[in-house]
Amino acid sequence: MKSTIKNLIVKNKLSRNKRGQVWAIDLSISLVLFIGVIFLFYNFSISFAPEDPLVNKMIAEGGYASGALVSTGYPYNWSFATINQTYSFGLLDDRGFLDPMKLSNFSTWVGNTTVLNVANYSLSKRKINTKYNYYINFSDENLADIGWNFNGENPKQIVKIQRIILYNDTISDQSSYLVKPVKLNLYLWTNESA
Amino acid sequence: MEFKKILNNRKNKKGFYFTLDALFALTMLLVVIALLPYTSISNIDEHYQMSYIQEDALQILSTIKTSDINSISINNIVNNSIYNETLYPNDVLIETLSKLWATNSSSWGVGGPGVSRIDNAAAIADSFFGSAIGPRDNFGIFFNNGSGVEPVFIRGNILFSNAEDIVSSQQFISGVYKGREISGYSARAFLQRKERINLFYFGGYIGDGNITATVDLSNVTNITNVTLELAINHPFDLSINNHSVGNYAGSSDPNFLTPVTISFPESSFNYFENGTNLIEFKNTSEMLAISGGYVKIAYKTPNPGYTVAQKQYFPGIEGVINLYDSMYSSNTITSMNARLHYKINVSADQNTTLSLRIGNTTIYVNQTRGSVNDFVRILTDSEISASLFANGGLTYANLSNKTVPVRLGFGEFAGSTGDGVADVIIVTDVSGSMAWSIGQDDSGAPNNFPASQCGNLSNPNNKIFWSNNSRMSLARCLDIEFATIILNISGNKIGLVAYEASPIRSYVNLTSNLTLIVNGSSGISGYTANGGTAICAGIRKARIMLQQQSNSSRRKFLVVMTDGLTNYQCNDVNNESLSVCSPDLCTYSNSYCRPNNGFGCLYYIFPVFNSLERRGEIFNLSLSISNIPNALVVGESNNKRGFNFSDGRWVNSSTYISGFTSKGYSATIFNLTGDGKLTIITSSFSSTSPLGYTWNGTGWSSASIVIGLPAAYAVGEVVYNFSNNGKFTLFAGNSSGFISSYTWNGTGWASNASIVNGIGDQGTNTFPAVAFNVTGDGNWTMIIGRTSSTSPVGFYWNGSAWKSKSAYVNGLSGAGDSNYAYTPDFEYNLTNNRWYILLGVSEYEPFFFAWDSGKWYKTCGDAVSNHAADQAISDAGKVAALTNFNKTYAIGFGPIEYCPFAQEEMKDIAETGNGEYLVSKNSTQLRDIMKKWAEDIASLSYAEQRTNLTGNFSSILYNDSYIEYHYDDCGGICDLRYDYLETLKKFGSTIIFESGYFNPATGLNNFSFQEGYPIEVAVTSYSGSKWSKWLGIDNNSINGTNFVTVYNLNEYGINYPTLGDPFRINIPLVNVGNNNTLNLTIANSSSEVHASGSDKIFYTLLTLSNYSYSNVTSNAAGCNWTIQYRDGTNDNNFVITPIPANYTGQDICYYSALVSGGCANGTNNVLQYDAIAQATYLLLRKYDVNPDNCIVDTKLSDYNINTILLPSVPFLFYTKANFVSWR
The missing domain is CATH 1.10.287 (Helix Hairpins)
Incomplete structure (x- = not known):
């Protein structure tokens, strides 16, 4: 040397x-x-390096939020309620399957990046246990995405949580239904620093 | 340019380059460091994400049933026949994967050879997860039960062996173990007593004639007890298989709702045989009918298990086939057939129709003319099912799992049986007073609504109920409703009599034609009011009509309606004559009229003075109702009379004037002197002094109680504690028009003018009546009569003075006759808890008023005839004497409500016919009672379930007739649990429990159980000749209120005679809970009542105690046992038997103290590896108080040792499933 x-x-x-x-x-x-x-x-x-407290916080909230989404919500039959009567946006039915009616209601009330209902979106954050912006999509492209997509928003932090849930692919036609697992991707993001 | 120059200059310096490079690098470094926080748009904590993946996968695979996925590729594997004994549709997916893994070594999988079962598992998991779990997820499923960890499914781009970070979850899967069978056997062993109790039920009505019940017994070794309970209408001879048992009485009540109970003598037990037994009920003179009951037989048998007969024999009937029964299938019926074996003897030209109905559907009809010789008709399954569907739109499903009525009888159940047999005559008063208002006599021009405006009488606001309507308006409507209810039942007939003084205005002969009754030329709608009141004639006409138009088989009823007292006499010499005596024309020359001293036919209901008394002495009339109940003394000394009040009228009685010298006016006082006796003071307007008497029990004795009273005052009333003065106070009138008063001081009367303060001069010859709270206002009330006016005056005491109050004489204004209203006297509770006032007038009789709701009502406002009333009662009695007469109903319209005499008259008329009466001016009350009576008649008139066939007719139903139904053994749920229960029923221990009786006041009963499994629950319903109508159960309470219907006869229609009638109503077990309340009603078409007090609940429980269970083993064949047991003190008793009974193997087992080397033993370790042998051993231990001695402490010869095998029982071992994520 x-x-x-x-x-x-x-x-x-x-x-x-x-x-x-x-x-x-x-x-x-x-x-x-x-x-x-x-x-x-x-x-x-x-x-x-010491862990970023913002990331930790967002991961924790991601756990809460995904846990809420992978449940029936409250009330359990909130698909028959209004947004104000709904306290928690769980997307499953009582068998543990993705409830298309709940998904449809959630999507209708909140919208997505294309057409976002800002007021309901803001309201919905509390109902999935997060204060961060969120965006939800599924591995099955037939299922609508929900919330504010971070693409183009130049976020300072993003956390992604993946969950697997059961989905009855053709619920309206029981003669040819197929139950399969799909991935639910939940993104929490923010423009703020820790 | 300057910068370039400097740069050029620096280029010439060597160290400059290094410095510049370093600065450049440093700058870049700083920029990168500065930008780092912004560019690290960090994603995810991958470790965190890993736990989500494997936890979600665990959750999903442990939740979803394999059959729910519905993937073709997965179904192709799991539904393959090679997995029939391994995989089940209800297995969750992780179970399916684990079973494929566990049985991997047993054979190839689907697609083999070369394709293992683990390959199948991997394919299933791969297909299921699809793209939901990708290579980047690095996820796997591993199974592990001690023989190592084996992967079944792996997906990832990092080898598991290279993983640096692993997250795992575990799931335990019981009953699965690598290399072992998936399931084994478990057995249950138990003792079953070799005794059985069987109940053989009768139907709801079996008749009419001699009856034979079929009792099937099989494998009977010894009968221990036989009891019979049944409701039967007559005494009967009882025999078993043609052996006489004895003669027994029938039910005590006429409707035979109350059963008789008979314990068969022990000597008769030998009459029973294995197989079919016939229990016969005979009566040589009366037609027998059984309205429910059962035979209860306890016997020993080697096969005591619970079984349900699927063939239901009809009873033998010799007489008239008239059967009301039911059937019950606890499961879904799959097929039916029936056999009818009968014989009919009739004259050659007589038509008969024999029908069999199930539910409301006729499945067999045989219409014939003349006799039918011994005839057998088999109804096949296809015939029955076709008839059910064609005639009622029914399938077997409609008859399954519930009690269904079954009817077999003649005449299509119409005309000859079951129809109403009521003949009812409605006798309606159409006299002139019927034009008066319902609320008041002679009240001007009330509304007179035609019958077309009757409207809905269920509406209490219907204008027809207005009190200012004419009585005729209401009578028409009530008559029409009454007739409609009666004629609503086919077979019933109505006749009409409209009477007045002519005497019969019109009549309509008995008919079922409602139109004729209502709108015919003599129908109800045409009734108008005119004429006098000859009640006796109306009733007499009704009797004649019933005599001429009805017959002995018909039930007869009479309804008498009037608005007042009868004032025309009938001919009581010729009872068939309808002539009547007019009050004006009645003379001594008429042979049957009873004149009354020149006053025509009228007999007054109040005392009347004769001509001598009346002559110029009307002023002297004095009334005083004494405290001796219902006594009256009137008149002056030479014309005094006494009366007592009886049957609503005053009857002469000299008792009350014995020893009494009347001065004219009188007042009675109780306990004036403290001697507890009644006293009377009498006085007059003349100058003579008053007299006093004390009642001595048989007459009046002179008493010194008039000291201080002056002459020439008319004693009116003596009251106690007037204005709370604690004294007796006497009020007297006088000719001057004033009222005087005196207070009793203990020995004499002292004038007390303050007590009459405020009254003043009220005319001439005043006479006061005083009482407290007459009108309910809490005040002292005074009414003064006088000869100067036809209207009395009223006052109330305000504490210091009397104040005029016209309300007190409301209804009395002008109440006197043409001259005056005089000598009032109060009396409370002569009848009906009312205040009455007697008012003397100048003519023949006093007037009598009753206080009601702010007004005095004249009680008996017409000239009436005592004798005519007696005649009406007498004629009603003659109607009641007719054969098969049932009831007389009497109803009085209007203010005769206040007339005691009228009430008595109506009451007496009704009582002659064992009926009911009502007098009222309340229209809705009148309507309600008329409607009730109509419904009662409809109920009483109903032929119900008795047959009415007469003439040359007989028939036989042979006891080999039956209905047979087969059902799906599994009730559509052929799963393990169902088979297990069915096995238990056959081989387990069942106990029949009886509840207490239903409460006849509420129709309620309850039963509860905490242990055991109900396998049959039935209610017995003694409905007499009615039908068991409705049964509800609340299975959540012994004080239930929320009843679920388990039987409703109306489900099959309301024409009850066409429907069967269950005696036993089975309750589907799905409706039975641990605590149950039942509600039962019985009915015919028109009335409904609670269950009889003889009805109860039989519930059979499968007992689940004292059983033993084996472990899960791989074998279950059994063993040849030798068992030692104790009988009393003898230990050396043995049962040597294969268990189960069909065991043919060679293994030998002992449970005995005599076995060397241990009291319980079995060859080939059979007690350890054979489920049945093990369960047997454990059972014997349970019945061995001291297991060390190996002698069973139960007399085993009295029991069977039965076992039940449960196949496909999961073992208790387990496998761990690991769900792993890594990176």
């Missing part, structure tokens, strides 16, 4: 008279240093 450094110094002395080479070597060294520092910083920040 010592000899290597020594060789570099010797080489440096030998090249002092070559202007172009001096710049290139410096640049190379600086780049190596730079990349090294970035790498070390990244690892340090991920592994050893």
Whole structure:
């Protein structure tokens, strides 16, 4: 190792008279240093830096919110209630299946990025136990997404929670129904710092 | 340019380059560091997310039934026949996967060879999760039960072996173990006593004639008790299989609702045989009918289990086939058939129709002319099902799981049986006073609504009930409603008599034609009011009509309506004559009229003075009702008379004037001198002094109680504690028009003018009546009569003076006759708890008023005839004497409500016919009672379930006739639990419990149980010749109110004679709880009553105690047992038997103290590995008080040891399912 450094110094002395080479070597060294520092910083920040309290908070709320969504909600038959009569937006029926009527009501009341009912959206946050912006979509493309999509909003933080629920694919036609699991993706996001 | 110059200059300096590079790098570093917080739009905590995936997967796979997924690819695997004994549709998905894993080594899976069952499991999981779990989720399902962990499903892009972070959840799956069978056997063993009690029920009505009941017994080894309970209409000879048992009395009540109970003598037990037994009921002179009952037989048998007969024999009937019965299937009927075996003897030209109905549907009709010889008709399943559907739109499902009425009888149940047999004559008063208002006599021009305006009489606001309507208006409407109710039942007939003084205005002969009754030329709608009142003639005409138009088989009823007292006599020499005596024309020359001293036919109901008394002496009339109940003395010394009040009229009695010298006016006083006796003071306007007497029990004795009273005052009233003075006070009138008063001081009377303060001069010859609270206002009341006016005057005492109050004489204004109203006298509660006032007038009789609701009503406001009333009563008695006469109803319209005599007359008329009466001026009250009577008649008149066939007719129903129904053994739910219960019923211990009786006042009864399983619950209903109509159950309370209907006869229609009648009403077990209240009613078409006091509940419970259970084992064959048991003190008794009875194996088991090396033993470890042997052993231990000695302490020879095998029982071992996520 010592000899290597020594060789570099010797080489440096030998090249002092070559202007172009001096710049290139410096640049190379600086780049190596730079990349090294970035790498070390990244690892340090991920592994050893204290956790971001905002992220922790959002993850915790993501747990609450997804737990609320993966339940019947309250009242259990809120699909027959108004938004003001609904205290919790659970999306399952009493068998544990995704309730299409509840999903439809939720979607109608809140909307999504295309047409968002801002007042209901704001109201709905409390009913899924979060104060952050949220956006919900499903792995089955036939199921409507709900809430405010963060795309284009340049959020400062996003938390994504995935849950698996049962979905009766053709509930209206029991003769050819198929029960299958689908993923529910819940995104909580914010533009605010911790 | 300057900057470029500097730069150029610095280029010439060597260290400058390094510095510049370092600055550049540093700048970039700072920029990156500065931007880092903004660009780290961090996603997710992946560890956190991992737990969601595997927890959700666990939840889903533990929730969803395999059959619910409905995926073709999954179904192709799980529904494959190779998995019939392994996989079940109701298994949740994780169970299915685990079973495939556990049985992997037993054989190839679907798609094999080469495809393992674990491959099948993986395919199912893969298909199920689809894209919901992707490669990036790194998720797997592993099973583990000690033999290592094996994956069944894995999906991920990181090898599990390379995982750095793992999150896992576990689920325990019981009954699944790698390499073991999925299920085994468990057995239950129990003792079953070799005794059985069977109940054989009769139908709701079996008649009419000699009756034979069929009792099927099988495997009887010894009969221990036989009792018979039945409601039967006559005494009967009882025999069993042609062996006479004895002669017994029938039910005591005429409607035979009360059963008789007979314990068969022990000597008769031998008359019973295995197989079919016939119990016969015979009477050689009367037609027998049984309205419910049962035979209860206790016997020993090797097969004592609970069974339900699916063939229901009809009873044998020799007489007239007239059967009201029911059937019950506790399960869904799948097929039926029936056998009818009968014989009919009639004259050659007589038509008969024999019908069989189930529910409300006729399934068999045989119309024939002449006799039918011994005839058998088999009704096949297809015939019955076709008839049910064609005639009633029914399927077997409509007859299943409930009690259904069954009817077998003649005449299509119309005309000959079941029709109403009432002949009712409505005798209506159409005299002139019927034009008066219902509320008051002679009150001008009341409303007279025609019959077309009767409207809905159920509406109390109907204008027809106005009090200012004519009595005729109301009478027409009530008559029409009455007739409508009666004629609503086919077969009933109505006749009309409209009477007045002519005497019969019109009549309509007995008819069922309601139109004729209402709108015919002599119908009710045409009734108008005119003429006198000859009640006796109306009743006499009714009797003649019934005699001529009815017959002995018909039930007869009479309804008499009048608005007043009868004033025309009938011919009481010729009872068939309808001539009457006019009061004006009645003379001594008429052979049957009874004149009254020159006053025509009229006999007054109040005392009348003769001509001598009346002559110029009318002023001297004096009335005083003494404290001797209902006594009256009137008149002056030489014309005094005494009366007592009886049957609403005053009857001469000299007793009350014995020893009494009347001065004219009198007043009685009780306990004046403190001697507890009645005294009387009499005086007059003349100058003679008053006299006093004390009642000595048989007459009056002179008493010194008039000291201080002056002459020439008319003693009017003596009252006690007037105005709370604690004294006796005497009020007297005089010729001057003033009222005087005196207070008793203990020895004599002292004048006390203050007590009459405020009255003043009220005319001539005043006479006061005084009483407290006559009108209910809490005041002392005085009414003064006088000869100077036809109207009395009224006063109330305000504490210091009398104040005029005209309200007290409301109704008395002008109440006197053409001259005056005089000598009033109060009397309370002569009848009906009312205040009455007697008012003397100048003519023949006094007037009598009753106080009601602010007004005095003249009580008997017409000239009436005592004798005529007696004649009406007498004629009513002659009607009641007719054969099969049932009841007389008498109803009085209007103010005769206040006339005691009228009330007595109506009461007496009704009583002659054992009936009811009402006199009222309340229109709705009159309507309600008329309606009730009509309904009562409809009820009483009903032929009900008795047959009325007469003439040359006989028939036989042979006891080999039956209905048979088969049902689905599983009731549509052939699952393990159902089979298990059915097995228990056959081989388990059942006990029949009896409840107490239903409360006849409420129709309620209850029963409850805490242990056991109900397998049959039935209510017995003694309905006599009525029908059991409705049974409800509240299975949540012994004081229930929320009843669920389990039987409703009306479900099958309201033409009851066409419907059967259950004696036993079974309750579907789904309606039975641990605490139950039942409500039962019986009825015929027109009336409904609560259950009789003889009805009760029989409930059979399967007892579940003292059973033993084996563990889950892989074998269940049984063993050949040798069991030692104790009988009394003898220990050396043995039962040697295979258990179960059909065991043919070679294993040998002992439970005996004599076995060496342990008292209980079995070859091949059978007690350990065989479920049946193990359960048997455990049962024997249970009945062995001291298990160490290995002698069962129960006399096993009295019991069967039965076992029940439960297959497909999961084992108790388990497997762990691990749901794992990693990264």
